[in-house]
Amino acid sequence: MATKAAHDLSNMPSVITLKGVNKWFGQFHVLSDINLDVKEGEKIVVCGPSGSGKSTLIRCINRLEEHQAGDIVVDGVTLSNDVKNIEAIRREVGMVFQSFNLFPHLTILENLILAPIWVKKMPKKDAEEIAMSLLQRVRIPEQALKYPGQLSGGQQQRVAIARALCMRPKIMLFDEPTSALDPEMVKEVLDVMVELAREGMTMICVTHEMGFARAVADRVIFMDRGEIVEQNEPEEFFAHPKNERTKLFLGQILHH
Amino acid sequence: MTDAVPVGERRQLAPPVLETGALGWMRKSLFSSWGNGITTVVLAAAVLWLLSWFLNWAVFTAVWTGESGQACLGHGACWALIHEKYRLIFFGTFPYAQQWRPLFAVITMIAMLILSSDRRMWNSRLILIWGIGSFVTFLLMFGQIHIPLSLMLFVALAAGGLGMILRNAAVAQPVEINGWRALAAIGAAGLALRIAGVLPAWSLAIAPFSYVETGLWGGLPVTLVLATYGLAFAFPYGVLLALGRRSNLPLIKGLCVGFIELIRGVPLISLLIMASVMLPLFLPSGTTIDKFLRAQVAIILFAGAYIAEIIRGGLQSLPKGQFEAADAMGFNYVQKTLFIILPQALRVVIPPLINTFIGFFKGTSLVLIIGIFDFLNTANQALVDPLWAGFPGEVYLFAAFVYFCFCFSMSRYSKYLEVELNKGTRR
Numbered sequence: 276m277a278t279k280a281a282h283d284l285s286n287m288p289s290v291i292t293l294k295g296v297n298k299w300f301g302q303f304h305v306l307s308d309i310n311l312d313v314k315e316g317e318k319i320v321v322c323g324p325s326g327s328g329k330s331t332l333i334r335c336i337n338r339l340e341e342h343q344a345g346d347i348v349v350d351g352v353t354l355s356n357d358v359k360n361i362e363a364i365r366r367e368v369g370m371v372f373q374s375f376n377l378f379p380h381l382t383i384l385e386n387l388i389l390a391p392i393w394v395k396k397m398p399k400k401d402a403e404e405i406a407m408s409l410l411q412r413v414r415i416p417e418q419a420l421k422y423p424g425q426l427s428g429g430q431q432q433r434v435a436i437a438r439a440l441c442m443r444p445k446i447m448l449f450d451e452p453t454s455a456l457d458p459e460m461v462k463e464v465l466d467v468m469v470e471l472a473r474e475g476m477t478m479i480c481v482t483h484e485m486g487f488a489r490a491v492a493d494r495v496i497f498m499d500r501g502e503i504v505e506q507n508e509p510e511e512f513f514a515h516p517k518n519e520r521t522k523l524f525l526g527q528i529l530h531h
Numbered sequence: 532m533t534d535a536v537p538v539g540e541r542r543q544l545a546p547p548v549l550e551t552g553a554l555g556w557m558r559k560s561l562f563s564s565w566g567n568g569i570t571t572v573v574l575a576a577a578v579l580w581l582l583s584w585f586l587n588w589a590v591f592t593a594v595w596t597g598e599s600g601q602a603c604l605g606h607g608a609c610w611a612l613i614h615e616k617y618r619l620i621f622f623g624t625f626p627y628a629q630q631w632r633p634l635f636a637v638i639t640m641i642a643m644l645i646l647s648s649d650r651r652m653w654n655s656r657l658i659l660i661w662g663i664g665s666f667v668t669f670l671l672m673f674g675q676i677h678i679p680l681s682l683m684l685f686v687a688l689a690a691g692g693l694g695m696i697l698r699n700a701a702v703a704q705p706v707e708i709n710g711w712r713a714l715a716a717i718g719a720a721g722l723a724l725r726i727a728g729v730l731p732a733w734s735l736a737i738a739p740f741s742y743v744e745t746g747l748w749g750g751l752p753v754t755l756v757l758a759t760y761g762l763a764f765a766f767p768y769g770v771l772l773a774l775g776r777r778s779n780l781p782l783i784k785g786l787c788v789g790f791i792e793l794i795r796g797v798p799l800i801s802l803l804i805m806a807s808v809m810l811p812l813f814l815p816s817g818t819t820i821d822k823f824l825r826a827q828v829a830i831i832l833f834a835g836a837y838i839a840e841i842i843r844g845g846l847q848s849l850p851k852g853q854f855e856a857a858d859a860m861g862f863n864y865v866q867k868t869l870f871i872i873l874p875q876a877l878r879v880v881i882p883p884l885i886n887t888f889i890g891f892f893k894g895t896s897l898v899l900i901i902g903i904f905d906f907l908n909t910a911n912q913a914l915v916d917p918l919w920a921g922f923p924g925e926v927y928l929f930a931a932f933v934y935f936c937f938c939f940s941m942s943r944y945s946k947y948l949e950v951e952l953n954k955g956t957r958r
Contacts, residue, residue: 365861369859370859372855376850376856378853378871379875
């Protein structure tokens with residue numbers, strides 16, 4: 276898995292910029308002064324102990340959570356309360372959830388084509404074509420007419436990835452995509468994600484799959500108590516963590 | 532036995548014989564122990580005894596025809612009373628010679644309900660079914676229908692507008708979109724001209740039969756109209772109330788909560804009396820609203836509040852992830868609600884929803900309080916005749932039987948719907 280392209284991203288344009296982002300849940304300071312710049316095509320893995328704000332961070336990028344201070348610019352659009360802005364950003368940003376969140380009353384194919392048809396106003400036939408080619412890519416075209424409840428967890432998560440891709444997003448956010456899966460299904464989902472990364476998609480993944488981080492990440496970010504504590508290239512990050520909290524965390528998850 | 536077969540090569544075996552089949556079932560379910568066996572025998576004997584007594588009264592010694600109640604004395608059930616009075620019970624005071632009209636109105640409504648219960652009809656065909664069905668029903672009941680020009684124009688505007696919203700460029704041809712636009716434009720322009728006084732107050736009269744006012748309606752058609760249209764309007768209204776109650780906008784939320792709690796907090800009877808007695812006091816003198824229509828509106832408002840609370844339960848049962856997934860994909864509020872939230876929420880609440888429907892179907896009898904005679908009340912009227920005094924049991928049993936047919940159908944339909952809609956979606 277050591278074929279990671281050590282490509283230079285410094286010349287690429289930024290697609291996501293967070294400047295001084297702060298957020299509170301009541302009195303709890305869940306994000307404190309987050310600064311982050313994501314280049315086009317960059318793959319970022321976010322890790323950290325539970326409650327450290329990593330999910331909240333990526334949920335702020337597509338406005339599932341509202342930040343209270345600072346600026347978030349996604350693909351040139353600054354997030355504000357303007358619904359038009361929010362919907363424009365959501366059209367460009369795909370998201371995959373820990374609990375899949377497929378629509379259980381629709382077939383797999385319907386799950387995939389609903390948003391392209393209604394949000395992107397794509398003709399139904401085109402949407403179905405794209406959907407089927409994506410299902411092919413996540414290796415479950417034969418399940419197209421089944422319902423989500425009839426699929427295994429790994430298959431459901433692959434459908435969820437295909438559903439997000441069906442909108443032709445520029446950026447993909449993954450919120451612990453393998454945490455709810457049985458161990459034998461983790462690989463099939465990670466394989467799809469690795470493939471996606473190799474194709475050049477801009478990705479931010481909240482995950483504890485360190486093998487995945489080593490294989491595809493350009494940068495690993497460690498968060499604790501709402502702050503970005505440390506960030507580095509994966510090799511450096513795992514071999515020579517600098518911060519004590521990073522060392523403690525890595526020690527806990529790497530040595531079982 | 533399986534010990535002899537090496538691991539990995541075991542075959543599937545049939546279950547033990549005594550566990551399956553009619554005999555196996557009886558052994559397991561009815562006679563599994565001495566206590567169970569005795570209970571079975573005693574209960575079976577009691578049921579048989581009751582049934583034989585009832586059949587003897589209701590069938591073998593019953594009187595089926597007769598001139599008056601005298602003929603029934605000393606015999607079993609007096610079905611002669613039903614035979615004599617069934618037209619009064621079914622159609623109330625509707626002009627006797629014209630009673631084929633409510634009969635066909637009832638048939639039309641039942642056909643309309645049966646057709647729209649089929650899931651394959653749940654598309655634009657439903658509008659057609661209800662449009663034609665309602666038109667025929669009310670034409671038969673009233674005998675004459677006058678459609679004012681302004682109403683036609685309004686319908687054109689509403690239909691064109693809805694068509695433009697629901698049939699976007701993704702699913703419809705440009706020709707069709709332009710058609711909807713033209714329809715809406717004609718409606719809007721016509722309405723403007725009508726308001727400006729350019730177009731006259733003309734109305735289209737369809738008058739094949741003699742006019743029968745709602746005050747003369749009675750019996751089964753009244754029950755069916757009040758329940759069907761009461762619930763048909765209360766349902767979308769309840770959905771809007773439920774969505775409003777979960778709104779983030781405090782004013783909308785407050786209004787919806789206030790309305791629901793206010794309506795739920797008073798008995799239907801008081802609402803009917805208010806609609807009947809108090810409402811006219813607030814209207815400018817000279818304007819009257821039909822009593823039947825007022826009762827209908829009161830039922831819609833009342834049922835809407837109850838339906839709203841049931842649907843809110845369904846909305847709350849959905850996992851947060853469904854809302855988030857829809858948001859993350861860029862759906863707007865209307866799309867999210869129509870395609871993702873409501874279809875799931877409604878599936879969850881089918882049993883309580885149908886339960887409420889059944890309750891309201893029977894609850895329409897309360898309109899007696901403002902002088903409208905629905906099926907139960909016309910059945911009551913049949914008892915007044917001194918010639919047939921003394922047989923309330925037969926009449927109420929008959930009324931109960933008719934109510935049961937409708938309510939039991941709804942109950943079975945609820946069951947069917949649950950299975951049908953959850954096909955494949957269950958794990």
